[in-house]
Amino acid sequence: MSSSNLKKHLARKRKIQSSQSQTRKRVKTTHTVQDLPWKALVRPKITGLSGDDGILELEEVEGVEVVYEETEAGRVVKFNVVAENEDDEDVESVSEKLDDGEPQEPTKDQEAEAEEPEIEEIVEDTPHWDCEKLLPEWHPLSLHPKINMALHEKSFSSPTPIQKAAIPVALRGKDVVGVAQTGSGKTLAYGLPILNYLFSQPRPSVSHKRPLRALVLAPTRELALQVSSHLNSLLTSIEFRKQEGASEADSRSSSSKPPVKKLPPYVSVAAIVGGMSSQKQRRILDRGVDILVATPGRLWDILGEDDELAQEVKQLKYLVLDEADRMIEAGHFAELENILRLTLRESKDEMIADDTNPGVEGQDEEDEDTKEGILEGGMQTFVFSATLSKDLQRNLKKRYKPKGNKKHYKKDQAPASTLDDLLLRLDFRDPDPEIIDLSPVGGVVSTLQEGKIECLSADKDVYLYYFLLRYPGKSLVFLSSIDGIRRLLPLMALLNVNAFPLHSQLEQRQRLKNLDRFKNTKNSVLLATDIAARGLDIPAVDHVIHFQIPRTADTYIHRNGRTARAMQKGFSMLMVSPDERRVVRALLNNVGRNESEIAEMSIELSMLDKLKARVQLAKKIENAQHKVKKTNHEKNWLRETAEVLGVDLSDMEQSDNENHPSKKKRKAQERDMAQMKDELKHMLAQPLLAKGISPKFITSGSRSIADDLLAGEVNEAMLGLKKAEAGSEMEVKKKKKQAQKTAQAKERKGKADKSKKVKEEEDKMDVDALTGEDDEE
Numbered sequence: 001m002s003s004s005n006l007k008k009h010l011a012r013k014r015k016i017q018s019s020q021s022q023t024r025k026r027v028k029t030t031h032t033v034q035d036l037p038w039k040a041l042v043r044p045k046i047t048g049l050s051g052d053d054g055i056l057e058l059e060e061v062e063g064v065e066v067v068y069e070e071t072e073a074g075r076v077v078k079f080n081v082v083a084e085n086e087d088d089e090d091v092e093s094v095s096e097k098l099d100d101g102e103p104q105e106p107t108k109d110q111e112a113e114a115e116e117p118e119i120e121e122i123v124e125d126t127p128h129w130d131c132e133k134l135l136p137e138w139h140p141l142s143l144h145p146k147i148n149m150a151l152h153e154k155s156f157s158s159p160t161p162i163q164k165a166a167i168p169v170a171l172r173g174k175d176v177v178g179v180a181q182t183g184s185g186k187t188l189a190y191g192l193p194i195l196n197y198l199f200s201q202p203r204p205s206v207s208h209k210r211p212l213r214a215l216v217l218a219p220t221r222e223l224a225l226q227v228s229s230h231l232n233s234l235l236t237s238i239e240f241r242k243q244e245g246a247s248e249a250d251s252r253s254s255s256s257k258p259p260v261k262k263l264p265p266y267v268s269v270a271a272i273v274g275g276m277s278s279q280k281q282r283r284i285l286d287r288g289v290d291i292l293v294a295t296p297g298r299l300w301d302i303l304g305e306d307d308e309l310a311q312e313v314k315q316l317k318y319l320v321l322d323e324a325d326r327m328i329e330a331g332h333f334a335e336l337e338n339i340l341r342l343t344l345r346e347s348k349d350e351m352i353a354d355d356t357n358p359g360v361e362g363q364d365e366e367d368e369d370t371k372e373g374i375l376e377g378g379m380q381t382f383v384f385s386a387t388l389s390k391d392l393q394r395n396l397k398k399r400y401k402p403k404g405n406k407k408h409y410k411k412d413q414a415p416a417s418t419l420d421d422l423l424l425r426l427d428f429r430d431p432d433p434e435i436i437d438l439s440p441v442g443g444v445v446s447t448l449q450e451g452k453i454e455c456l457s458a459d460k461d462v463y464l465y466y467f468l469l470r471y472p473g474k475s476l477v478f479l480s481s482i483d484g485i486r487r488l489l490p491l492m493a494l495l496n497v498n499a500f501p502l503h504s505q506l507e508q509r510q511r512l513k514n515l516d517r518f519k520n521t522k523n524s525v526l527l528a529t530d531i532a533a534r535g536l537d538i539p540a541v542d543h544v545i546h547f548q549i550p551r552t553a554d555t556y557i558h559r560n561g562r563t564a565r566a567m568q569k570g571f572s573m574l575m576v577s578p579d580e581r582r583v584v585r586a587l588l589n590n591v592g593r594n595e596s597e598i599a600e601m602s603i604e605l606s607m608l609d610k611l612k613a614r615v616q617l618a619k620k621i622e623n624a625q626h627k628v629k630k631t632n633h634e635k636n637w638l639r640e641t642a643e644v645l646g647v648d649l650s651d652m653e654q655s656d657n658e659n660h661p662s663k664k665k666r667k668a669q670e671r672d673m674a675q676m677k678d679e680l681k682h683m684l685a686q687p688l689l690a691k692g693i694s695p696k697f698i699t700s701g702s703r704s705i706a707d708d709l710l711a712g713e714v715n716e717a718m719l720g721l722k723k724a725e726a727g728s729e730m731e732v733k734k735k736k737k738q739a740q741k742t743a744q745a746k747e748r749k750g751k752a753d754k755s756k757k758v759k760e761e762e763d764k765m766d767v768d769a770l771t772g773e774d775d776e777e
């Protein structure tokens with residue numbers, strides 16, 4: 001159909017539709033809130049809702065009438081869904097009337113074309129969009145034009161090394177095991193081949209539930225949500241282009257704005273994680289998604305109740321294990337194993353059962369045939385991580401023996417670890433999955449700088465506070481316990497540091513909210529346990545601080561991976577107490593590194609003393625506050641329990657009053673607290689001055705700060721110190737140390753030369769003496 005014909009046809013169809021609306025019957029059905037026809041809403045960037053702000057997903061509902069009914073039990077709210085039901089006879093007569101000798105009724109093909117909005121045509125056929133010219137580095141990968149346009153829109157001008165290596169292999173249909181440094185774009189390395197496949201399929205229709213085509217398993221809720229929002233944000237760029245196209249089309253159309261027909265999304269991606277209401281999950285699954293991102297625990301729970309989904313998992317086209325190694329650590333082994341078992345084709349399942357019993361006669365021939373079956377069709381599998389050991393990669397290769405060798409897996413090749421065991425269960429359709437290992441030596445990303453502070457455990461708070469003031473920015477502080485976070489958080493608040501917690505005991509909503517606050521607050525701190533160590537892609541994290549050292553080398557690498565992402569600079573600092581040194585040494589040795597490679601940070605000791613006073617006072621206040629809170633909590637608990645049990649506490653309260661401080665005493669405590677808070681406030685208001693700085697006479701003192709002030713190079717929290725990046729000061733110290741070492745070496749050499757000269761002279765004198773050359777002698 002030509003463009004002008006299509007326009008005419010659309011205009012005619014619109015006329016018909018508006019007349020139809022007058023002849024439609026409105027059918028009402030009563031629903032509960034949960035089973036209303038909710039629809040997912042794409043969050044456009046321009047609304048400012050691109051951040052999560054605690055919102056997992058936005059949904060809207062149309063055509064719902066809210067009715068209040070007075071009943072004997074009181075007022076009841078009812079929701080009537082108003083469905084539009086066409087009266088076929090009426091519609092036909094109207095359409096006849098409107099024909100006016102114009103072209104015939106649209107054919108089925110024309111109908112289908114009309115379903116696709118004009119704007120789609122414009123986007124797809126844009127003649128000016130030259131991928132080869134605009135995205136020369138992506139062009140050879142031959143991705144779908146819609147994907148290329150979205151990449152351009154996001155300014156991803158070239159694929160990252162792992163994308164460049166993995167995408168062509170995945171597009172050829174091979175299974176891929178990808179290992180690449182943190183923040184190197186692994187999500188799109190597996191995501192783009194999947195999207196490419198989905199965009200090459202016909203657009204799903206509204207009337208059919210779309211089948212699940214890809215399942216991405218991630219170890220944590222945050223990572224699962226992030227993967228889905230990463231893919232969705234690319235898809236939003238595509239939808240967004242459509243809207244731009246729509247306005248172009250509207251302005252070119254002579255009639256007043258036509259109603260833009262809402263199409264189902266071409267590709268739908270959703271996350272199912274713990275902490276989400278089961279009704280919402282139900283709605284997402286009932287609607288149907290192409291790509292489901294899930295944590296194994298929650299998915300396994302759902303699969304237990306949802307046979308339809310279990311069937312869909314059996315028919316998957318793609319299976320992805322993101323951060324596979326972490327899933328084992330996170331204790332997801334059993335659920336993951338069960339899910340993987342579902343993805344196995346029947347016969348393969350048997351094969352694995354047989355592997356554990358390799359002595360069955362005549363089984364091998366059959367297995368080999370079955371394997372061929374799997375190779376032909378079935379599912380493509382991608383396993384990605386920043387840390388998959390070389391041993392594990394080798395074992396993956398060994399899973400299948402070359403053709404002709406009957407046994408797939410011998411007893412003496414028993415899995416070396418739980419992860420080996422798990423990967424053995426993967427339905428690689430490839431006997432030889434492609435292993436792409438781009439991980440850097442020692443796991444250190446080239447743009448990451450590392451440093452350390454050696455101090456007593458009790459002094460870590462002060463050193464942390466020093467670091468945060470000295471190097472403002474976004475700092476992600478890792479602690480190994482939730483209690484540690486609970487202790488540090490109020491301390492940071494008292495010291496006016498913007499700190500937010502992130503740990504497993506927070507509700508999902510709160511976790512997302514805190515992540516969002518951290519993302520959106522300029523100088524802020526995220527106090528986190530290792531749930532934040534893997535996969536989280538928080539833009540522009542300047543520093544990762546290991547307040548408590550990580551337990552494994554992999555965790556060290558993944559924690560560090562939250563900074564220095566996508567070739568940006570980043571800094572990581574280990575805070576090591578004397579009793580932690582041995583562990584640090586061991587974990588660095590594990591990745592073939594030496595503790596001495598990590599330089600020590602330089603500290604302005606005069607500042608540290610001032611900060612110590614602040615921290616000590618803040619701790620005193622916090623302790624006092626904690627005591628009051630605890631007493632109140634105990635009292636309330638006792639009162640509430642007594643009420644429930646119907647116990648009279650008056651006697652006890654009287655004797656308690658004798659033990660507890662009197663009102664007077666409590667008043668005195670409150671006064672003390674207020675005094676301490678005032679004192680801290682006063683302390684915090686005082687500028688921190690480096691040694692030799694005069695605040696009154698900025699050009700005098702032993703260090704003048706006038707020039708730095710004028711150049712805007714002063715650290716605002718610590719007057720007298722220049723603005724500096726965390727790594728730079730170490731370099732100074734390193735250089736100083738180097739200079740010192742060189743001086744010492746020179747000195748040593750000088751001394752050695754001198755003593756050599758002296759010795760030579762002495763020897764010469766001896767020889768002279770012996771030969772009697774000395775005139776005097």
Ligand SMILES: Nc1ncnc2c1ncn2[C@@H]1O[C@H](COP(=O)(O)OP(=O)(O)OP(=O)(O)O)[C@@H](O)[C@H]1O
Pocket residue numbers: 155156157158159160163180181182183184185186187188385386534535536537561562565566
């Ligand atoms: N081709 C590209 N060009 C520029 N930026 C990219 C490109 N691909 C991905 N990115 C960006 O790089 C960042 C890191 O990507 P991603 O989260 O996929 O890394 P990762 O390798 O999965 O990291 P981790 O191992 O920590 O999970 C993201 O913000 C993403 O938007």
